[in-house]
Amino acid sequence: MKVIDKTAVAQFLNEYLSQLTVQDIEVLIEIPPTEIDYTYAFPCFRLAKVEKKAPKIIAKELKKQIKLPDFLEDIEANGPYLNIKVKAKYILKQIFELNEDYGRLRLKLGVSDEKKKRIVIEYPSPNTNKPLHFGHVRNMLLGKSLSNLLKYMGHTIFQVNLYNNRGIHICQSMLAYKKWGNNEKPNKKGDHFVGDYYVKYGEKLKQDKELEKEAYELLRLWEAGDKATVALWKKMNKWVLDGFNKTYEKLGISFEKEYFESDLYLKGKEIILDGLSKGIFEKLENGAIIARLKEKYNLEDKILVRSDGTSIYITQDIYLAYRKKADFDYDRSIYVVGDPQIQHFKWLFAILDMLGFEEDNYHLSYGMVSLPSGKMKSREGIVVDADDIIEEVESLAFQEVEKRYPYISSIEKKKRAEIIGQAALKFYILKYNPIKGFVFKPTESISFEGETGPYIQYCYARIASIIKKSEFEISTNINCDLLKHEKEKFLIKELTYLPDIIDLSEKTYNIHLIAQYLLSLCQLFNSFYSSCQVISEDKELERARLLLIKCVQVVIKIGLNILGIETLEKM
RNA sequence: GGACUCGUAGCCUAGCCUGGAUAGGGCGUCGGACUUCUAAUCCGAAAGUCGCAGGUUCGAAUCCUGCCGGGUCCGCCA
Numbered sequence: 001m002k003v004i005d006k007t008a009v010a011q012f013l014n015e016y017l018s019q020l021t022v023q024d025i026e027v028l029i030e031i032p033p034t035e036i037d038y039t040y041a042f043p044c045f046r047l048a049k050v051e052k053k054a055p056k057i058i059a060k061e062l063k064k065q066i067k068l069p070d071f072l073e074d075i076e077a078n079g080p081y082l083n084i085k086v087k088a089k090y091i092l093k094q095i096f097e098l099n100e101d102y103g104r105l106r107l108k109l110g111v112s113d114e115k116k117k118r119i120v121i122e123y124p125s126p127n128t129n130k131p132l133h134f135g136h137v138r139n140m141l142l143g144k145s146l147s148n149l150l151k152y153m154g155h156t157i158f159q160v161n162l163y164n165n166r167g168i169h170i171c172q173s174m175l176a177y178k179k180w181g182n183n184e185k186p187n188k189k190g191d192h193f194v195g196d197y198y199v200k201y202g203e204k205l206k207q208d209k210e211l212e213k214e215a216y217e218l219l220r221l222w223e224a225g226d227k228a229t230v231a232l233w234k235k236m237n238k239w240v241l242d243g244f245n246k247t248y249e250k251l252g253i254s255f256e257k258e259y260f261e262s263d264l265y266l267k268g269k270e271i272i273l274d275g276l277s278k279g280i281f282e283k284l285e286n287g288a289i290i291a292r293l294k295e296k297y298n299l300e301d302k303i304l305v306r307s308d309g310t311s312i313y314i315t316q317d318i319y320l321a322y323r324k325k326a327d328f329d330y331d332r333s334i335y336v337v338g339d340p341q342i343q344h345f346k347w348l349f350a351i352l353d354m355l356g357f358e359e360d361n362y363h364l365s366y367g368m369v370s371l372p373s374g375k376m377k378s379r380e381g382i383v384v385d386a387d388d389i390i391e392e393v394e395s396l397a398f399q400e401v402e403k404r405y406p407y408i409s410s411i412e413k414k415k416r417a418e419i420i421g422q423a424a425l426k427f428y429i430l431k432y433n434p435i436k437g438f439v440f441k442p443t444e445s446i447s448f449e450g451e452t453g454p455y456i457q458y459c460y461a462r463i464a465s466i467i468k469k470s471e472f473e474i475s476t477n478i479n480c481d482l483l484k485h486e487k488e489k490f491l492i493k494e495l496t497y498l499p500d501i502i503d504l505s506e507k508t509y510n511i512h513l514i515a516q517y518l519l520s521l522c523q524l525f526n527s528f529y530s531s532c533q534v535i536s537e538d539k540e541l542e543r544a545r546l547l548l549i550k551c552v553q554v555v556i557k558i559g560l561n562i563l564g565i566e567t568l569e570k571m
Numbered sequence: 572g573g574a575c576u577c578g579u580a581g582c583c584u585a586g587c588c589u590g591g592a593u594a595g596g597g598c599g600u601c602g603g604a605c606u607u608c609u610a611a612u613c614c615g616a617a618a619g620u621c622g623c624a625g626g627u628u629c630g631a632a633u634c635c636u637g638c639c640g641g642g643u644c645c646g647c648c649a
Contacts, residue, residue, distance in 0.1 A: 027589050036592075043591055045629080055591095055629095081592070127649085167649060261649090288647055298574085299645090306647040313649045342575065343644050367577085368643080400611070420611085432584070436577065437642060444582090444598080448611050451584085451597045458611050466608045508588070516585060519596070530604090530613040571611075 001097065003105055004071050004090045005499045009040050013084075016066055019050060031497065037489050038076065038083035039496050045080055055080030088492045089480040095495060095551040096476050103502045103558045107154045116154045120324050121147050123336035128165040128240040129173040130195035132247055133376060134384035134440055135338065135369040141429050141564065142366055143336040144253050145511045148562045153506050158256045158328045162320065165237050166262045169198075171218040174232055175211065176201040178218075189387065191243030194236050195378075202379035247386055251422075252564055257327060259320060268319030269311050271355065272304045280354050297350040299343075304351070317348050321357060332360040334509075339365040339435075364509055367437035384440055393446050394421035400448055401571075416571060423453030423565045430563050431515040451519050453565055456556060459522040463553040464569040466534045470546055478544040487528035488548060494521050498555050502562075511563070518559045525552050 002008070010026035017025060025042070032041040044055035044062070051058060059077035066075055074085040095102045106112040123143030124136045132140075147157045176197035186193035205211050221229040248254065272289055275281045281289050286307040293299040304315055324333055335345060345363035352361065369384075370376060376383040398417035405413070424446055431451060432438065448454040467474065483492065497517065505513045534545040557567055 030591075033592060034595085041592080045591065048629085079592070164649070169649080265649095284647095286647085290647090300573085303647045308647080310647085312647070338643095339576075340643060344649095346574090346644095365576095370642090404609090404611080436584090439583090441583095447598080449598090450611095452611080454611055455597095458609080462609060462612085469608055504588095510588095512585085516596085519585090523596075526612055527614090529608080530610095533608065535608050571609080 001094070001109060002071065002090075003109055003111055004086055004094055005105065005496075006040065007106070008071070009084060009086070012069060012072075013042060016062060017047070020047075032081070032083060034490060036078070036083065037085065037493070038074075038078075039086040039493055040084045041078075042082040042084065043080060044082060048080075086496060087480070088483055088489075089476075091492055091496050092480065092547055092551050093476045095554050096474070096547060099554055100558055100561070102554060103498050103562075104153055105499055116156070117331040118156045118158070118328060119150055120158045120160055120328050120330045120333045121150075121336060122160050122162055122324075122334065125162040125164065125337065126244065127169055128163055128194075128237050128244075129170045130198045130378050131189070131191040132244065132386035133369075133378065134386060134389060135376065137251075137386045137389065137425070138366060138369055138429050138434075138438060139336055139338070140248075140251055140253055141426055142364065142434055142511065144251065145430055145563050146334070146336070146364070146509055148564060149502070149506055149511065149514070152558075152562055153502070158330070159254070160257045160259060160324065161255045162259045162261065163241070164261045166222070166233075166265060168215060168219055170233070170237075171215045171222065172201040173198040174229075174236055175215045175218050176204065177236060178232065180204075186239050189243040189246060190239030190241075191247075192385075192387070193243075194240050198379060199381045202381075247390075250387075250390060259323075261316065264316040264319055264323075265313075266311060267323075268315035268317075269305060271318055271322065272311075272315055275355055291347075291351050291354060293347070293350050297346070297353075299346055299350055302347045302351065314344065314348060314351070317344075318351060318355070321348070321352055321359070321361070325357075325359060330359070332362065334362045334364055336364045336366070338368055340368065341365070364434075366434035369438040369440055372439060372441055384442065389446075390422070390425065393425045394418050396446065397421035397424065397448065397454075416568060419566045419568055420448070420454050420457065420571060423457050423560075424448055425453075426563060426565050427453030427456065427515060431512055431519070433510070433512050454571070456518050456522050456560060457565070457568055457571055459525045460553055460556045460560075460567045461569060461571045462529060463525075463549045463556075466549060467546065467553075468569075470535055470542060472539075472543050472546055474546050474550045475543070476547060478547050479540055480544065482541050482544045483548060485528075485532055487524070487531050488545070491521075491524045491528050491548060491552065494524050495551055495555055498558065502558075514559050514562055518556060518563075521552065521555060521559075525549075 006029055007026055010022050010029060013025050014020065014022045028046060029040050029042055032038050044058040047058050048055040056079055059080055059082045062082050063075055063077040068075065071087055071090045072084060073087045076083045094105065098105055098108060101108040121143055124139040126132055126136055147159050151157045173194050180200060181197060201211065218229060222233055272281065276283060276289055281291050281304060283289055287309065288303050288307040289305040291302045291304055293301055302314065304312060306312065321333065324330060342363065342365055349361050371384065394417050397420040398413060401413045401416050401420065428446060501513055501517045505511060532545065534542060534549060536542045560567055
């Protein structure tokens with residue numbers, strides 16, 4: 001099967017534009033505005049400079065010169081643009097036959113020369129003293145969908161999690177439980193139970209500043225390996241992790257490996273000392289070890305070991321980088337961590353570089369989630385809780401399902417509500433550019449109408465319903481010329497772009513491109529739906545339209561799969 | 572003081588990497604469309620100095636510089 005995509009078009013044009021490389025052409029190729037019934041456009045401005053001719057003339061000459069290959073239907077010179085139309089038959093056939101592989105057709109058809117990588121993705125790396133909140137949800141959905149995308153594109157993915165399970169904040173929850181917990185077992189999800197004591201600590205601290213000292217004393221005991229303290233720490237950590245695991249399961253997340261700060265926080269010092277002995281780092285007069293980063297990296301200098309000989313947080317991340325390399329022999333290591341830690345990762349990568357650890361590290365940062373009232377504050381309990389929001393959105397979805405289908409079984413209602421609710425939540429988060437901050441407005445944020453997950457699912461279900469109703473088997477043996485309605489042409493055109501979108505998304509880690517693409521596609525589908533009847537007296541037309549909508553369905557499925565959203569046959 | 576980032580209709584947002592055809596959507600507002608494949612839908616209308624000012628360019632929301640405004644970071648905390 002011949003691959004038909006932007007690259008194929010660029011390769012074809014290259015036969016006539018030998019002064020440019022295929023890659024140059026591919027970068028130049030753009031998508032014409034909606035109302036122009038051509039698949040791709042090649043703007044001739046750049047060429048005009050070299051050729052010293054008007055772009056219009058160049059377009060015209062190209063049009064004259066080019067002999068249409070089998071996969072192209074037409075080309076036109078439209079002002080300074082050379083517009084190119086791919087044959088619908090090829091697009092639809094390609095989608096129908098490749099099915100779920102359509103988004104990775106180059107990989108599937110073995111024409112990609114790109115080397116596939118082993119990639120470690122670390123997320124969401126929570127603290128183990130409180131439940132996950134909306135910020136973690138953003139993190140988890142980004143990490144998960146990026147993993148899905150990279151896996152889809154043939155990379156080997158290792159998802160890992162680093163638990164920040166020690167330190168003063170952990171001891172604060174422990175202290176509050178010790179004082180006011182009456183040794184009780186959790187009467188709710190473990191992470192929530194422990195989180196309540198973290199909030200309690202915050203409350204009590206306002207009246208009694210001595211608590212701070214007591215928490216530090218507990219930390220000292222923990223570090224000294226005091227039996228009772230360590231036992232309490234283990235017990236409470238387990239509660240929290242049990243709670244987290246339920247949330248992960250709910251969101252479909254699992255990890256190849258979980259790292260614990262308690263196992264790592266003392267490590268890394270050897271690496272630093274080794275670096276010191278090699279003259280990579282410097283020892284200050286007071287004994288602290290420092291990395292000089294100003295000149296080479298334009299960063300502030302960073303202390304790596306304190307004057308008292310103890311390690312800094314960053315040393316464990318240095319150690320962990322080596323550890324991950326040993327564990328997974330990765331080609332690339334991605335950290336999904338919020339933008340407040342940009343500086344931390346600049347330091348980390350610079351220091352690793354100094355050490356000669358020349359690996360491909362990448363910090364995928366994203367904007368923080370805040371509330372209309374400002375930042376979320378875990379210690380004051382001012383947060384949007386992850387479990388709560390999941391439950392709320394599913395319960396809202398349940399009401400919507402019930403409103404429409406009061407007669408179906410409650411098990412079926414619940415199943416649909418779960419899938420639809422999660423789609424609403426996931427899509428709501430993933431449709432935005434991750435770089436931007438996110439203000440969560442509880443009352444108006446989660447919707448099922450407009451640019452939402454359910455909107456996409458709805459298209460899928462509508463298509464399923466038509467396919468079920470039609471008496472025909474779907475086949476590529478149709479007359480594509482019958483698909484000449486404006487809405488059909490728009491739809492076919494949009495279907496062409498999925499592989500390009502996925503490539504770009506893979507290259508830039510911009511998952512939202514996929515969500516945005518699905519919205520465009522579904523808007524076109526719904527518009528088509530309202531003006532074109534599929535089931536028809538005209539059987540040839542019905543068969544043609546059936547293939548078209550099947551292809552839309554295939555593409556929706558690919559996109560939603562990457563976003564971690566399920567589809568429904570009925571909704 | 573230094574570094575990063577965002578600024579697009581009342582609100583939210585895509586497009587910015589790689590400059591190119593009339594700046595796309597959604598929410599909300601107003602007006603229409605369900606005896607026809609699912610109205611979680613569709614069609615139409617009003618709503619924009621793309622923060623401001625320069626520059627580069629045949630061409631700037633997009634690139635560069637400066638400024639203004641929001642957010643973040645700059646610890647021998649994690």
